[in-house]
Amino acid sequence: MQIKVAPELYDVIIVGSGAGGGMAAKQLADAGLNVAIVEAGPFFDPADPKTMTQLKWPYESPNRGAGTTRPFGGWDMAYGGWEIEGEPYTHEPGTKFDWFRSHMLGGRTNHWGRISLRFGPKDFKGKTRDGHGEDWPIGYEDVKPYYDKVDKLIGVFGTNEGLENDPDGFFLPPPKPRLHELFYIDGAKKTGVPVIPGRLSMLTKRINNERGVCFYCGQCSRSCSVYADFSSGSCLIFPAQKSGGRIKIFVNSVVREVTTDDEGKATGVSYISKDDRKEYKLKGKVVVLAASACSSARILLNSKSKHHPNGLGNSSDHVGKYLHDSTGASRSAFIPGLMNRKVTYNEDGTGGMHVYSPWWGDNDKLDFPRGYHIEIGGGMRQPNYGFGFNTNEFNKFFGLNVGGYGDVLRDDVKKYYGSVIQMAGRGEGIARKENYCEIDPTTVDKFGIPVLKFKYKWSDLEIKQAKHMQDTFEEIIHNMGGEPLGDKPTADMDYGLLAPGRIIHEVGTTRMGNDPKTSVTNKFNQLHDVDNVFIVDAGPFTSQADKNCTWTILALSWRASDYIIEQLKQQNI
Template sequence: MQIKETPEQYDVIIVGSGAGGGMATKQLADAGLNVAVIEAGPFFDPADPKTMTQLKWAYESPRRFAGTDRAFGGADMSWGDWKVEGEPYTHAEGSTFRWWRSRMLGGRTNHWGRISLRFGPKDFKGKSRDGHGEDWPIGYEDVKPYYDKVDKLIGVFGSNEGRENDPDGFFLPPPKPRLHELFYIKGAKKSAVPVIPGRLSMLTKRINNDRGVCFYCGQCNRSCSVYADFSAGSCLIFPAQKGGQVKLYCDSMVREVTTNEEGKATGVSFINKIDRKEYKLKAKVVVLAASACSSARILLNSKSKQHPTGLGNSSDLVGKYLHDSTGGDRAGFVPDLMNRKVSYNEDGVGGMHVYSPWWGDNSKLDFPRGYHIEVGGGMGNPNYGFGMNPNAFNAFFGLPVGGYGDSLRTDVKKYYGAVVGMAGRGEAIARKENYCEIDPTTVDAYGIPVLKFNYQWSDFEINQAKHMQDTFEEIIHNMGGEPMGDKPGKDRNYGLHAPGEIIHEVGTTRMGNDPKTSVTNKFQQLHDVDNVFIVDAGPFVSQADKNCTWTIMALSWRASDYIIEQLKQQNI
């Protein structure tokens, strides 16, 4: 394949345009650096009226939101999937890992739940707390100033509660609980499970002239046409482009980081997915933000005489300590929510107005760490298939629901909004035995070697899932409801989702002070190559019982400040 050298040279090349890449783009461009952003998918702007974002019915989508060819249904915010045509990945025998790849400008931040939680002081010091895993080389006090900056720049609603390991921040007014959430609050409190307002990055109050305010259409999972919720494209990259310092290379699949005779990074090589030709860009600094697994793949494929096992891999730890959040779910039918008259305000954001942070005492439990509970329900816009055939109520309770015509309409009105769902999202222990590596026999459609996954849950995560199911069932009964479906048992790992399904994978390029036991330093700079940085979730030493996006952005901002300082001092 002929490789074309492009004449452009940049101060920084950023690979990936999601949470970490978007934040690095904004901070580095605002500092006056010339930045190239390389994105594997096409350009996307949710404000484009041609998109299937807000204020459109499900039937206006060619897919009717059926999700038959997109995991997240029919909205245009989900250009990507568990399976991407021409981009396979493989598994070791007996191993399971589901890898979500987003292929669009802004990455996963277009379709995420926007649950924006800070890690707490205990989350950075897991080994000191319970002996499992390792401590981070930094603590909450190092990241707090950047959490504060992210709160103010992006906007997040919530409330200051004074909880030790669920740090407070700079919050916009939270929306009031809806009726199904009031039932959840009542049921959870009977079980001594705390409930506080949700913390989501959706604007309930104007913070600048570039973004609108949430008007409660409830469709935040489609991305937002008025930029009232956080997506990296609309909130970080588009503003960064105003200074003329940013050039986008969309539909571009990075093959490797290129290096010189001294082993220092010189730029990247990528395949243009439109013309299928390979190009090279040059820069002083390369920032990888392609997601934890994709960045590990790029490093492992970046082999040279100076880096025979892959760039930054002298420790043989690139790809190791991969871990995802745990996940368990349950729903309950609440008879008191039948025959709803919308006398109580059902408006709200496309996400939870309340949630339960972790409350347990792990010294009395058979697993370390914890999980939080996300709450769902209400009377949002139904998707394709609702009410058709014997549905959930019929299957679980023998209720005469379904059919067509007037009987269907009557049943829908009778039962719609009578289900409350709960989802546990928790912390798994990082283990070296869980990892991704390059498959020596398989390449993708662009000739790039693909990843092979080796992953198994441990008893800790399975025991945590059992605790989730016991808690969900107790809360459902406290609400006066009936759990839907059979309670998953040990044979089904108590309903524990497959690794990767929660799309919170972290840890493949872990940070640390010792180059022998880590890949990056505490500023996410490769130990082996000082002009390469990782600003996705790869450098995480551990996950927490929180979603990781807010921490990705805080650490990316911190790393960006360090890059600016090192360039000024001519250290890189």
């Protein structure tokens, strides 16, 4: 088969357009470099009337917004999901790992929760702290200048609290707590759990002329038509293009491999076009992988050659190893004090939590390392089909006769809607070599590209952490005067711990380190084996934290981009 090779030589080819890819594109293009972005999905602009789904009524969404057309329902802007037709992945026996992929310009940043937390000083030195995992080759002091820059460029609301491992930043004014959050604050404080304003990348104050300010429509999961929340396309790629950045975007293009020359150095990428199913090649001086931790590992493992028989950057046999996701468990409760509410003002707020609980525990007194934070849900947002008012649960657990049709249903909705609170723990799992992804030698996708096989299992440490979550939730519910919905998850249910991959925070597959024998990238996200290939998604994370990973992806991508610019100027790569 003849492969068409584009004649242009790009300074940098970036694979993926999410948080890491978008940040790299902006910094490199702003520096005057000629950049190509290769994205597996279609073009997407939330402000385009043709694709805009924000500010629509539930009856304008397929199935009234029920979760059958997209993985998170019609109220969510995600092209992809845990299962994509024709693009499978496989498992080792006994493994449960769900791999979420978002194929669209901007990737997962179009529909994430915008929870924008910095890692703290302790998070970079896990082994020193408790003996588990490995320390990062960098510390908080190396990343702090870039966290500061990300805060100022993108915008994040919050407050400076002086917490040791939840670092302060440059914050916009936070929105006030809503009624259900005031109940949570009261219940959590009685348990000794701290509550502070949320830290979300949504603009509560104008920061430039290109982006609007949040007007509390509560539909951030659809991506914002006025660019008030952070998405990679609207906040990084589009501004770089408008300011003269030389960026060419190749959409619907699935990268097969990184191509190399006779010396083993990267020369570009090979991709399959979804439009005609033909293979094409792009040439570049530098290749930046930002396809997501597992996708970038897959590309490297499929990039075999004479110099790289085990896959590109894989002389250590560590590509794909140390895969780990955030832990996650949750609980819902009925709060009688929130019944029969008179709605006298608009309390929709942002499309996310206005307050949250950072980790507070003393691990010396606990039976697990690290920790978790608590996210809060609830309130009176506009309902859609299946909006959380489960009449069967109310009737089962409280002996109520709720629901029905017509006026009876309308009366009950007014009586009970907004009276349910959800709490979700999001914590740190320990990175282990035995949790990994690799190429399945027997299976290819519809483009003929070998797929990933996963092997993953939670340890007792993560399960004990989930038990602590459930015990904490129960105590807070009691303090709120509430009643849990459903039975408390038990040991045989791993205390409600979700399957790995379900929190969509997978990291660590191309982890950074100083020793090329036990890591894939160096402290600047550069492959040890090939100096003109960089990874700027969450793959290089040496460990996860009890925080969401996006803000650290952005900071490390900016840091790596500065290093690329410097190395190109010095003609070192």
